[in-house]
Amino acid sequence: METVTLTIKNQPTLYLEADTITPDNFSGKKASEIAALHAYEGRDQVTLGKYFEVSGEGGATAEDTRIVVKGNVSRVKYIGMKMTAGEILIEDNPDMYTGAWMHGGKLTVKGNVDAFAGIGMKGGEFVIEGNAGNYLGAAYRGDWRGMQGGVIRVKGKAGSDIGYFMNGGTIIVHGNTDVHVGTHMEGGKIIIKGNAPSKVGGQMVGGEIYVYGGIDVMMPGFKYAQDEELEVDGEKGNFSLFHGDTGERHPKRKGQIVYGKLYLRN
């Protein structure tokens, strides 16, 4: 596997939209070709080389390409957008839309990510060692197709509206989240190892939400069903299952109504 290292040398005045930073775009390219790839700063088209020192070269395919992003990238958006394979390691805190519409590969952020990270994600592994912002693994504005596959793991806490319109895949948050978890969720799994204050599973049609800590205010549309012994994220636990959101439509499967499942750890 070949490694390309991007070290930020100039801070953009506006935010830099750098959706070209992916193993797919870097594969088969030399450092100079990578530096010539386009990005946008406001309405101006610029090159990556204007802001980053590029060293190393891409592998033959995306799968063989690893990207390490160094330095303060808090003004850089869209890193890893639509990546299908390979690896990216971001050592600092990137701005919004990190790993958006990711299809595959591995994306690791040592610091925190801002909002809309992993939106519309279809596959791959996305690890955030710090905290995540709002709309993690959500749908793009207006869209009804949120996260559909893959795994997002947040070692810290997450913001509000995570897993909005989630259809598949898994989001694991080790810390607490803010309000609105899995709104409009139709599939997939959200595991919150800390607390979630309120509005958990609003208008949830299907899928599963696990909360290890507490929920301050439950949505009124959830009904207690039973207690269950389950293994979640590799550890066993005893959970109370709630069905919901009963205010929302629910499909039937084999004559049975399918509800969204909200598990509270006992």
Next chain:
Amino acid sequence: MSEYLIKNGFVFDPTQGIKGDKADIAVKDGKIVKSTEISSKAKTIDASGKTVMAGAVEIHAHIAGPKVNEGRNYRPEDKLFTYTPKGAGKRMAGGFSIPTTFKTGYEYARMGYTTAMEAAMPPLFARHVHEEIKDTPIIDEGAYPVFGNNWFVMEYLKNQEIENTAAYISWLLEVTKGVAIKVVNPGGTEAWGWGLNCLTIDDPVPYFDITPAEIVKGLIEANEYLGLPHSVHIHQNSLGNPGNYTVTLDTLKLAEKFKAKNKFGREQVLHSTHLQFHSYGGDNWGNFESKSKEVMDYVNTQKNITVDTGCVTLDETTTMTADGPFEHHLTELNHLKWANVDVELETAAGIVPYVYSPDIKVCEIQWAIGLEIALFTKDHMRTFITTDHPNAGPFIRYPRIIKWLMSAEARKERIDTFKHGAKMIEATHIAGIDRELTLYEIAQMTRAGPAKSLGMANLYGGLAPGMDADVVVYDFNPNTPHKPDDIEKAFSRAAYVMKTGVPVVIDGEVVNNGNKRTIWVHAKVNENPQVMRDIKDKFLRYYSVTQANYDVSKHFVPNPYVIEVDAT
């Protein structure tokens, strides 16, 4: 003085019966002229080995107005990754199924379309429609105000007052700067205000106590009384429901009693739009099937009807119609977001995104029905290509539809990759049709036919001397072997497009914003104090705006082309 000579192309012009002969098209000052009338200084455009047609005419698309704009507002995801930055003389443009006004103009022009009709203008929001038309570059545009659920119309027609109906229509066309009488789900949209619908032509409208059949017949009569360029343009009752083809035939039969009366050469009294949505058999989505043959067998025998296809293109799109109850029905089916509005005394509208998937049997059947309508057609001067943009698919897919119509191989390729191909074949006729339409028939369906149906055959859709110089050159040689995809490619990006004598597209790229006009119809009637009093009264009693704030004043229509009709 600008002169052009488009030389040596294979010309397809149904208005003159030219079927691919090599000919030169001469242009002088925005009009087509005889080759002898231009000087030696004329700029020559070499079209040798290429196809030459008139600019195409869009008879039915939703491209401007509040409904389209609400679609844009509530579907940011439709714009995602579609924007192109501004260029020389070009604005930033984007959107897929509901493109920006600029993209609408650019994309039509690049396909060789030079005229388009907005298919449903809510009169109360006519100003918005015209603001968007004004911002749509290059193409000439007009808009059809909707009349089928209008309180005035229903009240007058309840008492068979044709003259009053005609006077009201004349007034409304003038104040909204409209082109023709559009009818959407007659009576049904008003019934929706009561939570009801009119699913047959005999279901009475609540309170108004009139039936869809009476509304349609009355409007046809008023249309011919006025002698408007276009006929009544109808979106029928029970759109999109399995088994609706009987309602379709019932409605079409209403036209039998009437004869076209106008000075524009129009022969039909009823244009039935997006027929695909109205040619369904079965009684549920399980036994849903094509009834295109039954419908077209009837249409083929009736000279007083024109139709357009409403072809499903198998894309993710945005449905939007003044058929309020239908959109509610649709959101209950696909559970996607729904917008709905009631337009006071006039109409309503609904919007729901829709994904026509090649993996869903019903969508595959819908795809087949749209094409079957075109392929079962005997007279292509009476059947036109549309997608009811954006309802059955975006208009940018016309080249693909042309490919499917011109190539049985392309249709087979598509069917072979359907998930439920065998079941689809059972429910449709498409697999058994080997007909391949000719370029001449395509020119009829996209140029001469719609222009004639609109009553604008003197202006658009042909290359005869005296007509507007809307000329298109496609990089397609009909006399050499080609693959189906070559057809789609050539029609997607015209090699050369001229709009009223101004070159607007060269090699598929927009080079000029042209001199876009707004077409509207001024129908003069005898003074009618009763109707004027009724209008004043309705504004005082019911409308949320005053009459003075209703009129589309001149600055909304900076470059008008007014078609005069005298019904006094």
